[in-house]
Amino acid sequence: MRLVTGVLFALALLVSWYVGRTVPATWTVESVALHVHQDEEGKDYFTYKGKPLYLENPVPFQEAQLNPERIHEYNQAGIGPPVQKEFAFKTETHNGEEEKLYYQLTAQRHWRFWSLLPAAVAVLLCWITREPVTALFGGIVSGAFLLGKFDLTEMVLVENLASKDAAGILILYLWMLGGLLGIWSRTGAAQAFADLMTEKFVQGPKTAKLVAWFLGIIFFQGGTVSTVLVGTTVKPLADKERIAHEELAYIVDSTASPIASQLAFNAWPGYVQAFIFVAGVPWLATESDRIAFFFKSVPFCFYAIFAVLFTFLLSIDRSPFLGKKMKAAIKRARETGELDAPDAEPLA
Incomplete structure (x- = not known):
């Protein structure tokens, strides 16, 4: 597997370098x-x-x-x-x-269809290695070679990581949030929460999933924060009740960003408003105008509404749509206690 990955990565870099050197960009x-x-x-x-x-x-x-x-x-x-x-x-x-x-x-x-090469490299590497960090790094290197930026440190990493947005992500999500999760892990807070909920509320897989869904609604500060906090908190509880990790991951993920966009009393409006700026449109000229426009669009965010609804239906075992793989994962976990698929490689 490592040999295949190495050959694919080297071939992708070679193709990216060749395209960047020989194929003229289309302006x-x-x-x-x-x-x-x-x-x-x-x-x-x-x-x-x-x-x-x-x-x-x-x-x-x-x-x-x-x-x-x-x-x-x-x-x-x-x-x-x-x-x-x-x-x-x-x-x-x-x-x-x-x-x-x-x-x-x-x-x-752009380089016509060759512009899809970095994305294709990232997807293929993720499919083969099942390591998102390695796959994303491969896509970044492929894109850098395509652009002719061979000094990855100065021209790619430093140039992007030295920005204010990157600094905010590093400080807030990696250091502060990571430190909080480290404290929870060392003090046993997540396990204590699982024991408390098992004693007071949880009576089976259904109520355990409802706890996960409810916590996803409460932690609506942002998609990443909600995913990490809720996932860390409910995992011991879900493991006790034989909830498949595929099922838990779906509930946690689909009550993260969707609910953050619906109960948008967080950083979400400020984040989204930057994407809906259109120069020359007077009613989107200021930040307050764009935020007001965002709040008016909340009732029409149908994906977010249905995502939260269907995770609730899954939590009470009333989901009208459930794929074969999800059904198989639920059956495997309930009957055998195997929370991960036999060929799965958990990241944590």
């Missing part, structure tokens, strides 16, 4: 209309994430380096555009009055 341009205002000094600006950004040297659209016609010429010549971002304007006449329409042009590149 496209993204054109975003801007809702432009003028300040007291007459300078043009638009609002981005609640802050004003001034237009730098806007040019007529036909003269722009990122004009779609010029992008086509660059692709024909096999070269990239001289700039990556540019502001341009068009002059149009409405009701006898001339109006300038401003656009932000952004150059983007």
Whole structure:
């Protein structure tokens, strides 16, 4: 198995390097209309994430380096555009009055179907090794070679890990949350909780699953936090009642992010609002506008609603849809006490 993994990894790197060196990138341009205002000094600006950004040297659209016609010429010549971002304007006449329409042009590149290579490498490695960390690292290295970034430390790892978002993840999730779970493990808090619930409430697999589902609803602070906290807390309890780890994993995972998006009194709105920013759309211009839009969309998050509902039905053994593998896992755990599949390799 290690030999197969090594050969696949080496072959993926070789193909990524070859494609990056020989296959010319295909360039496209993204054109975003801007809702432009003028300040007291007459300078043009638009609002981005609640802050004003001034237009730098806007040019007529036909003269722009990122004009779609010029992008086509660059692709024909096999070269990239001289700039990556540019502001341009068009002059149009409405009701006898001339109006300038401003656009932000952004150059983007891809390697056609070869762009799927890093994702394919990650999926194949995960399928073969069953180690997500190794698989994801393989996908990262493949993507770096495709982009021509061979210095993984300086050009990939440091560049991305030295950002504010990465620092927040490291401090909050790895250090603080990891430390909390370490304390729970050393003090036996999870086992004590399992003993208490077994004595006071749990009378079988059904009530044990209801405890897991209920804790998933309570810990709605975020998908990752909920998964780790609930999983660590209820695992001893679920093991006592012969609940298959596949079944428990489904309940814990499907009451994590879904409930966090429905009971969104957490970091979820701030996280999602960054993705629904559209430059030039005035009713999504500020962070508060986007958060308000997010809360209005909560009743239409049907995946989250049905995910929480179906995990509840599974907890009370009334699920209308259950796959063959899940049924087999439940039967195996109840009858034999084998909580993991025979060929499973638990990560924890």
